[in-house]
Amino acid sequence: MKFSISEENYLKQIYLLQQDTGTVSTNNLAKELQAKPASVTDMLKKLREKKMVHYEPYKAFNLTEKGNRTAVHIVRRHRLWEFFLSEKLGFEWEQVHDIAEELEHVSSDTLITRLDDFLGNPRFDPHGDPIPDSSGKIYRQRQVSLSTLALNSPQSVSGVGDQSTAILELLNHYGIAIGVKVEVTRRFDFDGSLELQIGKKRHLLSHAVAKNIFVQYAQ
Amino acid sequence: MKFSISEENYLKQIYLLQQDTGTVSTNNLAKELQAKPASVTDMLKKLREKKMVHYEPYKAFNLTEKGNRTAVHIVRRHRLWEFFLSEKLGFEWEQVHDIAEELEHVSSDTLITRLDDFLGNPRFDPHGDPIPDSSGKIYRQRQVSLSTLALNSPQSVSGVGDQSTAILELLNHYGIAIGVKVEVTRRFDFDGSLELQIGKKRHLLSHAVAKNIFVQYAQ
């Protein structure tokens, strides 16, 4: 089945949002897609017609099995292109998303298979998110947020929650990137802020930042 | 100035068609774009509005200076992606066009600059067509068709005119590709067919095929 760029963006975004709560609301989706709620309702009817979403008026909705498969495939394309941009063309992690947002709609399946091989079948994109394999399987990392990580337990950064340019540039500033070893040395209950050791330096991170940084959870 | 995918396809196709005769006709352009003449007229009005074409009703049209610059840039993107697909992902020359037809519309300029560098600033695409540089300059090859090449003068294949899958697969069959050394050993005036030496073998090529094969014209 062929989908328009718009349909693909909707499917992918419903998929990403429903990861959290299992379902998605109209307003929520509208905000993510920078569209108006009325437009979302329009598209939901079309996607329901195509059997891609379970949707009844005024109720929260989610993807069908078919919808899920399609969405995962689009996520795969997005993250493979992000990896390409970062690894082969030298883009920074805050620059890759917008470009991949366009590249993900190029429709050739052979292209994606070959790109995957060319890149060495990478498992994670530049933000630490898993890249689904060609069958749609996703190998999730066990990870824990810095805001709940035990004190004095050095771990490698493995992902970021919020991936806005704003937070990524802040992380660049502190030298925080995927694979960097960090250790929480103090935590302040007053505001949830914490002290983080990175190499030889220690920095104070707000709770808002800390909760968006994830590290590998070594059992 | 930002252009839609459709506008970009029109600009590029007008550019390619006007290479021959300096101007383009409505029917001609419609045929190339697989659209109806009425649709072409619609788009021409829009492109004239944006000062991209010189167009008056019922007359042949062509690109303005601005239109030409834009078109060359799209051709650059197309051919760079074709080179990437062929050189890095191992696609055959008859497979790259359709995929590049989509990739060429990804809008990031930085992407193209970096792709160009990553590829080693290639001069020619997999079909032997020149890749415009970032300033829009095009280094054309001096080349001559097999149908007019002198007898017993070995030369390297440097390009193909018609680039349909049909002819490219025929050329694959004979082992004719960019860079391959060939020599016209006989020419038959009756139908313009000729005998071509490729390595140790000799093949008979029809005039229709021969006129679409170009070799470097060594003064």
Add this chain to the structure above:
DNA sequence: AATTATTTTTAGGTTTGCCTAACATTATTC
């Protein structure tokens, strides 16, 4: 020069994807 054929444009219509404004439904608060 008049007729015929070809090319091109115009008029009017469709689909997709979006919007605003008004209305309906569901959730929250007093």
Add this chain to the structure above:
DNA sequence: GAATAATGTTAGGCAAACCTAAAAATAATT
């Protein structure tokens, strides 16, 4: 549980990019 707030849908409209059918302009033939 009534009033208010929020969330979501419907109605009606718009722009882009197509289309078909009819009309106009240009080119080719007799």
